[in-house]
Every structure is written in structure tokens, then in C-alpha cells.
Amino acid sequence: MANYLASIFGTEQDKVNCSFYYKIGACRHGDRCSRKHVKPSYSQTILLPNLYQNPAYDTRARSMDASQLQNHFDAFYEDIWCEMNKYGELEELVVCDNNNDHLIGNVYARFKYEESAQAASEALNSRWYAGRPIYCELSPVTDFREACCRLNSGEGCVRGGFCNFIHRKEPSEEMDRSLELATKKWLRARGRDAKSMSRSPSPVPANPRF
Structure with a gap:
């Protein structure tokens, strides 16, 4: 049973978890959705x-x-x-x-x-x-x-x-x-060290709005 539930998680066959939220990260029903947004x-x-x-x-x-x-x-x-x-x-x-x-x-x-x-x-x-x-x-x-x-x-x-x-x-x-x-x-x-917190400066936009 556990393997079956894992295999259908986030699919349309899953009656508990919302497939749209799982696929898209957003659902038109929002908090009113009848299925879980995990x-x-x-x-x-x-x-x-x-x-x-x-x-x-x-x-x-x-x-x-x-x-x-x-x-x-x-x-x-x-x-x-x-x-x-x-x-x-x-x-x-x-x-x-x-x-x-x-x-x-x-x-x-x-x-x-x-x-x-x-x-x-x-x-x-x-x-x-x-x-x-x-x-x-x-x-x-x-x-x-x-x-x-x-x-x-x-x-x-x-x-x-x-x-x-x-x-x-x-x-x-x-x-x-x-x-x-x-x-x-x-x-x-930066030598592709993407995990390093001592990062070199990232690309800079022409007119940043942050």
C-alpha cells in the first residue's frame, strides 16, 4: 500500500494531495481546495x-x-x-x-x-x-x-x-x-563553486529596481 501511495502522490489519481499544486506550485482554489497543498x-x-x-x-x-x-x-x-x-x-x-x-x-x-x-x-x-x-x-x-x-x-x-x-x-x-x-x-x-558563500559578484543589471 505504501508503495502504491508513493507512486500516485501528486497525480490525478491521488485523492488526498492536489495534483495542480504539485505540478505548478499554485492552484486556482487556493486555501479552499479540497485536497492538500503540501x-x-x-x-x-x-x-x-x-x-x-x-x-x-x-x-x-x-x-x-x-x-x-x-x-x-x-x-x-x-x-x-x-x-x-x-x-x-x-x-x-x-x-x-x-x-x-x-x-x-x-x-x-x-x-x-x-x-x-x-x-x-x-x-x-x-x-x-x-x-x-x-x-x-x-x-x-x-x-x-x-x-x-x-x-x-x-x-x-x-x-x-x-x-x-x-x-x-x-x-x-x-x-x-x-x-x-x-x-x-x-x-x-568564480570557478563554478555554486555552494560557496564567498561568492564573486553576480552579473549586474543595467537599471536594478531591488
């Missing part, structure tokens, strides 16, 4: 709910065109990427483009080491970003292929921003290349 004691991934204030969903910023919206996101993405690297080697940064309450503006950062995620979670909960307090928690998400909507990157998801799977917002190719090169240079400089 928060991990350790994880490589942290979640910063509602951190990205997407101007595309702000009626006061509807005058921004596609290029301005992308530039706004690139600046945010660079900011967060550089900040996360202060805590250890970052493997993946995911920002939600969804417009539903439990996913809007969510930011996930997956580190190489659990110790880095723990350090980031503890430090960021006392920080502010763009004039707003940050809330950060460890997340059960480890595989974003399962968490992200598969239709969104293909023919298009009919649910749009209200999909319950992550619609991943991507930085521009130029920003992606720039951060990749900066990170490689930084890792070479």
Missing part, C-alpha cells in the same frame, strides 16, 4: 507570487506597443536573473504570462542546489522590489515541461491567459543571449 521542506525551486506587474494587463498602460512591452519585460527579467545569481547557480527562470489570480505575475527560479534556493527564499522575504514587498516560498515544481501549457507554444491555447497551466513569458533573443554570455563569464570567474 509545501516542500526543501527544493531547488522558489516561487515569487505576483512579482511581475505586467503592463499588458494594466488599463493605465494600454498605450504601450509590443516593442515597449517587450523592453519592459526584458528589464524585469534581467533584474531578476542577476538577483537570483547572487544566491547560487541558476538553472531556469520562468515568468508567467497568465492573467488568472493564482498565476498572474508569478516568477519561478530553479537553482542547481537546494541550499541556494533555501538561501534565496530566506533572504528575499525581507526584500522589496519596485516599491512592493516580496513574498517567496519553496515550490514543489521541478519539471517545467509538466507545469507549462503545451498548446501555448504550438497552435495556441484556447484558454489564453486564463489557462491553469503556465504560459511562459520569454525574454527577447538579444536579452537571452546577453544573459547567457554574462552568466558563463561569471561562472568561469
Whole structure:
């Protein structure tokens, strides 16, 4: 029985634990969910709910065109990427483009080491970003292929921003290349000792808002 329960943990067959929370780290039912949201004691991934204030969903910023919206996101993405690297080697940064309450503006950062995620979670909960307090928690998400909507990157998801799977917002190719090169240079400089607390300076964003 124990082996069976372990094999179905976090799946749709699990009648006790919420599969959506396990896969995505967020559930549309929130505290009202009939199944348990088991928060991990350790994880490589942290979640910063509602951190990205997407101007595309702000009626006061509807005058921004596609290029301005992308530039706004690139600046945010660079900011967060550089900040996360202060805590250890970052493997993946995911920002939600969804417009539903439990996913809007969510930011996930997956580190190489659990110790880095723990350090980031503890430090960021006392920080502010763009004039707003940050809330950060460890997340059960480890595989974003399962968490992200598969239709969104293909023919298009009919649910749009209200999909319950992550619609991943991507930085521009130029920003992606720039951060990749900066990170490689930084890792070479620090000898890839991602667990060391005597870290060399991480990449620095152009206009940080932390």
C-alpha cells in the first residue's frame, strides 16, 4: 500500500494531495481546495507570487506597443536573473504570462542546489522590489515541461491567459543571449563553486529596481 501511495502522490489519481499544486506550485482554489497543498521542506525551486506587474494587463498602460512591452519585460527579467545569481547557480527562470489570480505575475527560479534556493527564499522575504514587498516560498515544481501549457507554444491555447497551466513569458533573443554570455563569464570567474558563500559578484543589471 505504501508503495502504491508513493507512486500516485501528486497525480490525478491521488485523492488526498492536489495534483495542480504539485505540478505548478499554485492552484486556482487556493486555501479552499479540497485536497492538500503540501509545501516542500526543501527544493531547488522558489516561487515569487505576483512579482511581475505586467503592463499588458494594466488599463493605465494600454498605450504601450509590443516593442515597449517587450523592453519592459526584458528589464524585469534581467533584474531578476542577476538577483537570483547572487544566491547560487541558476538553472531556469520562468515568468508567467497568465492573467488568472493564482498565476498572474508569478516568477519561478530553479537553482542547481537546494541550499541556494533555501538561501534565496530566506533572504528575499525581507526584500522589496519596485516599491512592493516580496513574498517567496519553496515550490514543489521541478519539471517545467509538466507545469507549462503545451498548446501555448504550438497552435495556441484556447484558454489564453486564463489557462491553469503556465504560459511562459520569454525574454527577447538579444536579452537571452546577453544573459547567457554574462552568466558563463561569471561562472568561469568564480570557478563554478555554486555552494560557496564567498561568492564573486553576480552579473549586474543595467537599471536594478531591488
